Amino acid sequence: MSDHILEMRSITKRFPGVVALRDVTLTVRRGEIHAICGENGAGKSTLMKVLSGVHPAGSYDGDIVFDGEKVSFQSINDSEARGIVIIHQELALVPHLSVAENIFLGNEVATGGVINWHEANAKAVELMHKVGLDENPVTPVGYLGVGKQQLVEIAKALSKNVKLLILDEPTAALNDDDSEHLLSIIRGLRDEGVTCIIISHKLGEIASIADATTVLRDGSTIETIDMHTGENLVPRIIKGMVGRDMEHMYPERDVVIGEEVFRIEDWTVMHPTQPGRVMVDRASLKVHAGEVVGIAGLMGAGRTELAMSIFGQSYGRDISGTAYLHGEPVKLTSVSEAIDHGIAYVSEDRKRYGLNLIEDIRRNITAAGLHKIATGGVVNGNEEIAVAERYRTSLNIKAPSVMSVVGQLSGGNQQKVVLSKWLYTEPEVLILDEPTRGIDVGAKYEIYSIINKLAASGKAIIVISSELPEVLGICDRIYTLSEGRITGEQRAEEATQESLMELMTQEPADTVAAATD
């Protein structure tokens, strides 16, 4: 048995017109947590696709040695048979099926094709216990939050006798608590002998969990760093990733706060399908011109529900409460009404709610403000291209042209396209739901700069985020949300991660009562 469970030697992968990986070498020791860092487009995902057989042997150059044996996987099935399991950023669960069904999907606990549900559920509970998931195994996965769904994915991987577990951005969609929980589970798996490769943009997380880190940039290996030297290695990783020093995570800005622009009072939202379930409970908040207001809350606290219910009632039912724009009450009963009133909402899930992935940049950018370049219902195509070009330049969207299909862009550039779309509607109030989720360090900085510029131009901005450093870094004032209720309001300079977390985890007694009846 060699000391190395995996050696990828001189991997080169070409796509028509581009070299995605150039002579990449990755060596992973048995039983370690190995992090892979790199900006979007650096080749991390491609490397993992080569490893897992999505790109079959023969479509790339170089050798893969797994468990002391040269392997050539033709498909994901081949790699899974050897104990390599990859968990993608976009979870591959079937929402209508139960936790147990999902765990054993394709690997059912059955004799002669007949499933033994008692055994399956019992085994599922056992696996769920290993990942610290305390749920009923017959609950449909769709009812669980993203954090718990992630745990179901890991339980599923464990059911396949995994030797090498690859996690692509496992905590991207998770709040700090859930992330911490997940990381401790990954540590536990390592101690039981499962080697883990973790791809992450969260460098603090990598510093705390990884035994070794390989940095990729532009399809090449920059270096592999031993993480047990005791010094703070984060600056070195950043430097390797971006090829330059990153002085500050959050750009500076001069804050000039103006008049109140938008305010909601006693905003209450009910669950769309479960009668009596209160998702947002008598929330009140306001935002001024030039101000960046944060909403901090754990997963499931009702942040997105609050934002989407404001945005033309695109979430929930029986919405009560009043919204005021410049002190005047306004009705926002449809998305188009909200847009007409100058409200924009950038969703946390850009692929599902933000973009038409099969369409080009140009048409995505104009999707919400199409009437502005249309006369009598006819779109001015030249003007449209000009508009798209303007945003491509000003937001620095990296793409060959505005005719490039959005689905082929990196996460950061996709996010810039979504932002462009909403900026083009010239909103007064901009609600940004997890604006930097799944985006690399460099692009994050750019997004923050854009937010600052917008605030400086007098827009009222609401940022929803589960990354507390981010909330503290870019916001002027922060509301905390817990179980649908606003539990606190702090000025950013007075707030700390601890003070926010305390408010975010506070359980309002009457909300609990309302939720259980």
Add this chain to the structure above:
Amino acid sequence: MAGTSNLLELMTRNIRQSGIYVAFVFIVVLFTILTGGTLLSPGNITNLVLQYSYILILAIGMVMIIVAGHIDLSVGSVVALTGAVAAVVVIREGMPWWVGIIAALITGVLVGIWQGFWVAIVGIPAFIVTLAGMLIFRGLTMQTLDNVSLSPFPSEYQMIAGGFLNGLLGGPGYDVFTLLIGVLAVLGFAVQQWRVRMRKLKYKQPVEALWLFAVKILVVAAVILAFAWRLANARGLPIVLILLAALVLIYGFVTQRTVFGRHIYAMGGNLQAAKLSGVKTKRVNFLLFVNMGVLAAIAGIVYSARSNSAQPGAGYMFELDAIAAAFIGGAAVTGGVGKVQGAIIGGLIMAVMSNGMQIMGIDQSTQNVVRGVVLVLAVAFDVWNKKRVAVEK
């Protein structure tokens, strides 16, 4: 990226689009050989336009429905119903021919409102609504006609599908007017293509090399002129061809250049994102089905005028031709992709195939098998093409 790209690159990048033209040429050549040249004879070219124009009219509406992510299985029955209503009004009640046309169009609108209501407002999948519609409107057709055929229509009504514009400018043995229209069509196409090319260059988009562009224009010009020449040597310019050209131009414009058209693609590409971008999805869906109803009514009028009768069994399996035309023309099963011009080429492929097989005297049952297989292959190509693109990424 800017500048020119070579032929192969353009072909492979646009395999979905260019593939259709290659397939069309292939089908035409194949059936020309199989029919010993009869397919391209002046008489048959005219006949082809007259006999299969309904497929093209239906395909225009169908591709829009498919782009939005729906399907319409009821168009065959709606063709029958609208034709039946026109026949009852004109033949049985003895009203003027144009009253029949208006009655058929109103029927089409009502059908569209009915289906649009269930799909857009109530939210029932279009597959179910139109499957039910297939049955409902067929039943209503039989009741409208008391289960018997009605004929003949007055000659004005027949003119819609059987009339020709010829002799307007005279001509020695061939119709000059038809040729003139052909020349105008070529000029219009060339100018439009040139403008598109100039605009692409202005915005630094990739365009094909100039020689390739010239070849493309020349080939299209040759095809149009040859087509016009054949028509001019037969009976002149069919009125229905003018109707078709108008529909293609109007709907090409609506789908590519208007806010409404853009909303259809946005919905098909990502319904949730479209909703959250302020697209009034219910309204767009509703209008799409009303539009389909109207186009089915036009097809119903043309078809009944062509067959000079309304029959309880008219329009049988027309939905297959229309759906196949859309998919052959490059529409995606998952919605969001597809063009009117593509659907027209797809419809022509179906028309040439049906016509060719008829000339060859192939049994109707075999024709059905072939048409069914072609539909599956067209969709299989779309699925394969999507995978191919996905792997490249």
